[in-house]
Amino acid sequence: MSSDKLELFGRIGIWSPALRTADADPARRGEVTEAVAALDELGYGTVWIGASPSVADAANLVQATPRITVATGILSIWSHTAEDVAAQTAQIEERAPGRFVLGIGVSHDALTPDYAKPYSRMVEYLDALDAAARPVPAERRVLAALGPKMLRLSAERAGGAHPYLITVQHVRQARELLGPEPLLAPELKVVPEPDLEKARTIARGVLAMYLQLPNYTSNLLRLGFEEGDFENGGSNRLLDALFALGGIEEIQARVEEFHAAGADHVALQVLTERSPEGVLPLDEWRELSAAFSLR
Numbered sequence: 488m489s490s491d492k493l494e495l496f497g498r499i500g501i502w503s504p505a506l507r508t509a510d511a512d513p514a515r516r517g518e519v520t521e522a523v524a525a526l527d528e529l530g531y532g533t534v535w536i537g538a539s540p541s542v543a544d545a546a547n548l549v550q551a552t553p554r555i556t557v558a559t560g561i562l563s564i565w566s567h568t569a570e571d572v573a574a575q576t577a578q579i580e581e582r583a584p585g586r587f588v589l590g591i592g593v594s595h596d597a598l599t600p601d602y603a604k605p606y607s608r609m610v611e612y613l614d615a616l617d618a619a620a621r622p623v624p625a626e627r628r629v630l631a632a633l634g635p636k637m638l639r640l641s642a643e644r645a646g647g648a649h650p651y652l653i654t655v656q657h658v659r660q661a662r663e664l665l666g667p668e669p670l671l672a673p674e675l676k677v678v679p680e681p682d683l684e685k686a687r688t689i690a691r692g693v694l695a696m697y698l699q700l701p702n703y704t705s706n707l708l709r710l711g712f713e714e715g716d717f718e719n720g721g722s723n724r725l726l727d728a729l730f731a732l733g734g735i736e737e738i739q740a741r742v743e744e745f746h747a748a749g750a751d752h753v754a755l756q757v758l759t760e761r762s763p764e765g766v767l768p769l770d771e772w773r774e775l776s777a778a779f780s781l782r
Contacts (some may be wrong), residue, residue, distance in 0.1 A: 492670055492751050495556055495585070497532015497541025499742070499779050502560055502674045502754040504538035505767050508547040515765075520551035521628070522767045527555040529773060530781030535560030535590065535649070535674070535754045541567060542575035542589070549583045560649060560674065560754065561592035561631040564608060565599045569615030577621035589623055590649050592631025595700045606636055613644045629672065633657075633706040635664055639649040642669040647756070652703050654728045655744045656710055672752040675745060677738050678755065679771050686732040691720030694729065694759055730758075735778045741780075 503645065506523065508516045523534055533556040536544050540559045548557045572589065579587045588616060591612065593605035609630070616623045630641035632648040638661055641648040647670025662671055676693065680686035697703050698717045707716070707725070716722040726732070731741035738755075745753045755775060757768045776782065 496752040498752055499572060500533035500752055500754040501526055501531050502535040502537055502756040505765050506536040507538055507540050507544045509541050509543035523548045524552050527552040529776035533558055539563050542572055545587055546579050549579055549586050557592045558588040561590045563594040563611045564591050565594055565601060568611050570619055573616050573619030573621055573623050589628040595702055639663045642666060646670050652697055654710055655748050658745050658748040658750050660682060671750050673750050674754045674756055676756045676758055677733060681734045687726050689758055690726045690730045695720040728742050739778055
């Protein structure tokens with residue numbers, strides 16, 4: 488990783504759907520901002536706000552922390568106009584230069600009523616970000632890229648790619664398509680549970696929803712999985728490829744595999760038995776920070 492990318496993103500970050508605050512009540516907003524301040528102190532390089540966030544979600548977290556990079560992971564281009572996003576991004580940049588990265592993606596057909604020609608729509612959206620009164624610089628945006636065309640676009644029109652629900656093999660292929668310079672910052676789901684069967688049960692509970700979305704299953708088929716791997720919440724083979732399951736040593740090993748395959752930064756999504764969307768797994772975040780010597 489170049490020194491600029493290392494300084495901005497760090498090698499390890501946290502991805503969580505529980506970090507949205509724009510629509511939260513004051514008590515919840517305070518809980519989330521305190522958690523992100525703790526992640527900053529723990530040495531993580533970037534926090535990625537999941538669950539289709541807005542720029543407003545990121546603005547709250549940037550204001551609450553002194554150092555950590557805040558990124559949307561991933562803002563849907565169907566839900567926010569490029570003009571509004573560019574203006575809001577510029578406002579954050581004024582208050583906290585260099586602290587925000589705009590992650591954008593095309594979401595999914597099943598979740599978006601107007602979904603059509605996603606690649607063309609992404610190109611149009613990037614054109615609009617460039618043409619805005621205060622453009623979003625290409626190096627300060629990343630794309631949720633899975634397939635070859637979107638990966639190439641993320642190298643040509645953005646700072647890089649933030650792929651979700653992928654394997655080590657996909658990281659390796661993505662790096663080949665991107666080339667050496669663009670950022671490759673995959674999300675990785677980790678289940679810190681030494682009992683493998685218990686860990687797989689937790690993983691299946693999470694994976695089942697994603698296996699209903701063709702963007703993900705099509706990508707997995709390209710990687711050599713079969714339709715049978717998608718049945719009953721996912722085969723063991725699929726779970727073991729998509730998740731880091733086990734104790735700290737197993738998680739460290741999988742993160743190292745991602746880095747060795749070409750990832751600059753790995754965004755960890757921690758999953759436990761008690762981790763529905765709103766839960767902030769602070770204990771596990773602290774444990775992982777210590778394991779990776781992030782402070």
